[in-house]
Amino acid sequence: MATIVDITEEQALKVKNFEFTYAGSDEPNIKKLTMPIAKHSITALIGPSGCGKTTLLRSFNRMHDLYPANRYSGEIIFKDRNILTKNEDLIKLRTQIGMIFQKPTAFPMSIFDNVAYGLRLQGVKNKTELQDRVEKALQDAAIWQEAKDRLKHDANGLSGGQQQRLCIARAIAVEPEVLLFDEPTSALDPISTAGIEELIVGLKERVSIIIVTHNMQQAARVSDYTGFMYLGELVELSPTEELFVTPKERLTEEYITGKFG
Amino acid sequence: MTYTQKRVIANSIVMALSTLSALIGIGFLLWILSILIINGVDALSMTIFLEEGAPPGNESGGLKHALIGQLMLVGYASAFGVPLGIMAGTYLSEYGLKSKLSETIRDISDIMMSAPSIVIGAFVYAIVVAPSGQFSGWAGSIALMIIMLPIILRTTDDMLQLVPSTLREAAFALGTPKYKVITQVVYRGAKAGILTGVMLGVARVAGETAPLLFTSFNDNFLNTDMSQPMASLTVTMYNYATSPYEDWQKLGWAAAFILSMFILTLNILGRLFLLKRKGK
Amino acid sequence: MSSIIDKIFANATKFIAIGVLLLVAWIFSVLFEHSLKSIEAFGFSFLTETKWAPNLEKFGALPAIYGSVVSTFLAMILAVPIAIGIAIFLSEIAHAKIKTPVGVSIELLAAIPSVVYGMWGLFYFVPIIRDMFGGIGISMLTAGIVLSIMILPFMAAVTRDAMNTTPDILKESAYALGGTKWDVIKDIIIPYAKAGIIGSFILALGRAIGETMAVTFVMGNVHKISTDLTQPATSIPVTLANEFAEADSELYFSSLFELSLLLLVISFTIISIAKFYFLRRKRTGQ
Numbered sequence A: 001m002a003t004i005v006d007i008t009e010e011q012a013l014k015v016k017n018f019e020f021t022y023a024g025s026d027e028p029n030i031k032k033l034t035m036p037i038a039k040h041s042i043t044a045l046i047g048p049s050g051c052g053k054t055t056l057l058r059s060f061n062r063m064h065d066l067y068p069a070n071r072y073s074g075e076i077i078f079k080d081r082n083i084l085t086k087n088e089d090l091i092k093l094r095t096q097i098g099m100i101f102q103k104p105t106a107f108p109m110s111i112f113d114n115v116a117y118g119l120r121l122q123g124v125k126n127k128t129e130l131q132d133r134v135e136k137a138l139q140d141a142a143i144w145q146e147a148k149d150r151l152k153h154d155a156n157g158l159s160g161g162q163q164q165r166l167c168i169a170r171a172i173a174v175e176p177e178v179l180l181f182d183e184p185t186s187a188l189d190p191i192s193t194a195g196i197e198e199l200i201v202g203l204k205e206r207v208s209i210i211i212v213t214h215n216m217q218q219a220a221r222v223s224d225y226t227g228f229m230y231l232g233e234l235v236e237l238s239p240t241e242e243l244f245v246t247p248k249e250r251l252t253e254e255y256i257t258g259k260f261g
Numbered sequence B: 001m002t003y004t005q006k007r008v009i010a011n012s013i014v015m016a017l018s019t020l021s022a023l024i025g026i027g028f029l030l031w032i033l034s035i036l037i038i039n040g041v042d043a044l045s046m047t048i049f050l051e052e053g054a055p056p057g058n059e060s061g062g063l064k065h066a067l068i069g070q071l072m073l074v075g076y077a078s079a080f081g082v083p084l085g086i087m088a089g090t091y092l093s094e095y096g097l098k099s100k101l102s103e104t105i106r107d108i109s110d111i112m113m114s115a116p117s118i119v120i121g122a123f124v125y126a127i128v129v130a131p132s133g134q135f136s137g138w139a140g141s142i143a144l145m146i147i148m149l150p151i152i153l154r155t156t157d158d159m160l161q162l163v164p165s166t167l168r169e170a171a172f173a174l175g176t177p178k179y180k181v182i183t184q185v186v187y188r189g190a191k192a193g194i195l196t197g198v199m200l201g202v203a204r205v206a207g208e209t210a211p212l213l214f215t216s217f218n219d220n221f222l223n224t225d226m227s228q229p230m231a232s233l234t235v236t237m238y239n240y241a242t243s244p245y246e247d248w249q250k251l252g253w254a255a256a257f258i259l260s261m262f263i264l265t266l267n268i269l270g271r272l273f274l275l276k277r278k279g280k
Numbered sequence C: 001m002s003s004i005i006d007k008i009f010a011n012a013t014k015f016i017a018i019g020v021l022l023l024v025a026w027i028f029s030v031l032f033e034h035s036l037k038s039i040e041a042f043g044f045s046f047l048t049e050t051k052w053a054p055n056l057e058k059f060g061a062l063p064a065i066y067g068s069v070v071s072t073f074l075a076m077i078l079a080v081p082i083a084i085g086i087a088i089f090l091s092e093i094a095h096a097k098i099k100t101p102v103g104v105s106i107e108l109l110a111a112i113p114s115v116v117y118g119m120w121g122l123f124y125f126v127p128i129i130r131d132m133f134g135g136i137g138i139s140m141l142t143a144g145i146v147l148s149i150m151i152l153p154f155m156a157a158v159t160r161d162a163m164n165t166t167p168d169i170l171k172e173s174a175y176a177l178g179g180t181k182w183d184v185i186k187d188i189i190i191p192y193a194k195a196g197i198i199g200s201f202i203l204a205l206g207r208a209i210g211e212t213m214a215v216t217f218v219m220g221n222v223h224k225i226s227t228d229l230t231q232p233a234t235s236i237p238v239t240l241a242n243e244f245a246e247a248d249s250e251l252y253f254s255s256l257f258e259l260s261l262l263l264l265v266i267s268f269t270i271i272s273i274a275k276f277y278f279l280r281r282k283r284t285g286q
C-alpha cells in the first residue's frame, strides 16, 4: 500500500484514481494513481526509467491528446474542475499549466519572438506591453543580461543552458499557475544545471512546480515534496527530507539507496 | 470575439481546406488509377501475349513484340547499368568517401537523377543513331542505362555507408584484403538495400518513353535483333494511344496497365525489402 | 596476388566512378557540338525568334520556351497549394491508421510512368476541357493541368517529408503554450522546414520543365505564342518528342540539339539551385 502524505496546505492539483493507457499498450501505464500537489511548492517525481513519470506529467496539460487513441480515466482537479473532461478548453489549460522539456526547444525565430510567442497567441499586440513582458520574463529567467543585446538574433545561437532558460522565460511570460519540468537539466552541463535549479527554486513563490528528475540529489536540493513512482504507481509521496532520510516504504528505501534499478 | 477564438476559427478553416485539398488530390489520383485498371483489365486477353502488332481494324493484334522488346531494352540496360552503378557506388562509399571527387560525383548524380530524360535520348541519337545511320535496340538500351546509372550509384553509395564500420574493421583485423572485405562482408551487409536500389532503378527506366522515341524507335512486329529498331511497351503505348483506331487504343491501355503493374510491383517489393532490413 | 587484385578492384571502381562524371561532361559537349550549326545560323535570335518553320529552314525557339514556362508555371500554381494541403493532412491531421496507407499510395503514384498520365489526359481530360472552353481541348491549359497532376504525388511526398523533419518536441512546445494546429504549422513547422519545402518545390519545378510524356499527348505541338490558354501550344520537350525522329535537314537537327542543350542547361540550373541552396545534402560522415 502506498504512503501518501496528507497535504494540509492549499493544493494546486489533485490527481484522483488516474489511470492511463497508451495506444497499443496492453495494460495501464499508470494505475489508479492518487496524488495531491501542493500549491507554491516544488514536487519532484523520481523513479526508475519507464515507471510513468513523464506520462503522468504530460497528463496535467493534456499533451497526450495530441496523439490519438491514448485512453485515460479518473480525475485531475485543477481550479475546482476536472480537467480530464471532453469539454475542457485545452488552449486555456495549456496557458495556465506550462511545460519545459527534456531538451531546450528554442523555436526557429528570434529570442524576442520566442518569449513573445505565447503572449502573441493570447492576442497581446501592444508593442510596449510586449516589450515589457518579454523583458520581465527574461529577467525572471535570469537570462536578460546575456540576451538583451541580441533580442533580434536567432534563438538557436544561444548555448544549451541559455536556451533552456529562454524556454523557461517563454513559459513564465504567459504567467501560468503551474509549471511542469521533465528532466529539464538532463541535456545540460553541471554549471548550467545549477543555474536552472536556482531559477526553479526562485519561481515557486509565483507558480506551483512539478519536476521529473533522474537525479536524486537534484530532487533533494530543489523540492519540497518528492513522489517515488514504480511500475505506474505512486509508491510514496512525502516531504522531501522525510522521503530521503526516513522513507516509509521499503521500495522507496531500496531505490534511494541504490539497491535496485 | 477574442483573439484566441479567431485562432480557433482560423485553425478549423485551414484544417478543412487541407483535408479538402487532400481529397481533391487523392480523388484525381484515384481517378487515374481506376481508369488505368478498368481500361487495362478490359483490354487484357491471351492474344495480347501471343500476337504481334497487326494493322488496325481487325482486332487480332497483340503486344508480344512490345513486351519482348521492352524486356530486351530494359534487360540489356540493367545488365550494364547495374554492375557499373554498383562499382561506381562502391568507389564512393569504400574508397573515396569524403573526397572532393566523391562529393562531386554524388552532386552530379543527384542532379542527373532529375534531369530531363528526353535530353539523354538526343545525346544517344547523336553518338549512336546518327553514326550508325539507324535507330536500334542498342541505342535505346544505352539511353536507359545512362538514366539508370546515377540511381544505382547513389543507392549503392548510401546503402554501403549504412554498413557499420566495425564490420569492416573486424574483417580487416583478420588480414582480409580490401576487395574481399568489400565483396564478401560489405556487400553482404548491404544486400537488401542494394537490391532495393536495383529494383527502383529498373522500375524507373522501365517507364521511360521519351528517351526511346528516337533511339530504339518502334517496330510493329517482333524483332530481337538489337541492331534494329525495336518496339517497347512505352513507345507502343504512345503510338497506339495517339492513333485514331479503337483497337489500337485498347492495346495502348493494356500496355499501360501491364507496365504500371510491373513498376508498382517492383516498387512495393523494393519497399518490403527495405522494411525487412530495418526490422532486423 | 591478392594485392594485385586489390589494386585492380580499387582502380576499376574509381575508373567507373570518374566515368560517370565524364559521361555528363560528354553529354554537354556532344549536345553543344551538334548545336553549333544552329548557333552559327541564328545566334542569340534563336531564343527570341517566334517563327519555327522547318520548310523555310527558319528556327526560333521562343514559342517552345514560352510554352515550357507557361505550362510549368500553370502546373506549379495548381499543384503547390494542393501539395501543401496533402502534406499538412498527412503529417498533422490524418490518424495513424490512414496516414501510412495514403502516404504510401501517394509515393507509389509518383512511380507511375508519366506516359500513363499523358494517356489519361488525352482520353479523359481533353474532352472535359473541350466541353468547358470550346476548341479542340488540346491546349496549354490541358498540358498545365495534366502536368500539375503528374507532379502532385512527388511534390506532396517530399513536402510531407520536409515537414516531418520538425522534431516532435518542438511542436509540443508550441502546443504547450496554447497553440492550435495551424499556429504550430505556420509558426513552427513551416519556418523550421522552410528550406526543405521550398527546395522540394523547386526540384518539382525542375522536373516539370523537362517532363515530356505527360504533356506531349495534350499540348498539340503548335509553334505559336498565344495568350489564350485554351489554344494548342508547344514546349521544348514536346517539340523534341514530336520532331526529332522526323527532322530532315542538318540545320533542323542542329536546332533540335540546341533545344535539348537549352533544356538540359535550364533543368540543371533549377535542380542545382534546389539541391545546393535549399536541400544541401549533409556532407558524408557528418
Ligand SMILES: Nc1ncnc2c1ncn2[C@@H]1O[C@H](COP(=O)(O)OP(=O)(O)OP(=O)(O)O)[C@@H](O)[C@H]1O
Pocket: A022, A023, A024, A025, A029, A047, A048, A049, A050, A051, A052, A053, A054, A055, A056, A214
Ligand atoms: N508513446 C508511447 N506509446 C506506448 N507506450 C509508451 C509511450 N511512451 C511511453 N510508453 C510506455 O509507458 C511507460 C511509462 O513511460 P514514461 O515515458 O512515462 O516513463 P518515465 O518514467 O518518464 O521514464 P524515463 O525516466 O525513462 O523518462 C513505459 O513502459 C513506456 O514504455
Ligand SMILES: [Mg+2]
Pocket: A053, A054, A055
Ligand atoms: Mg521520462
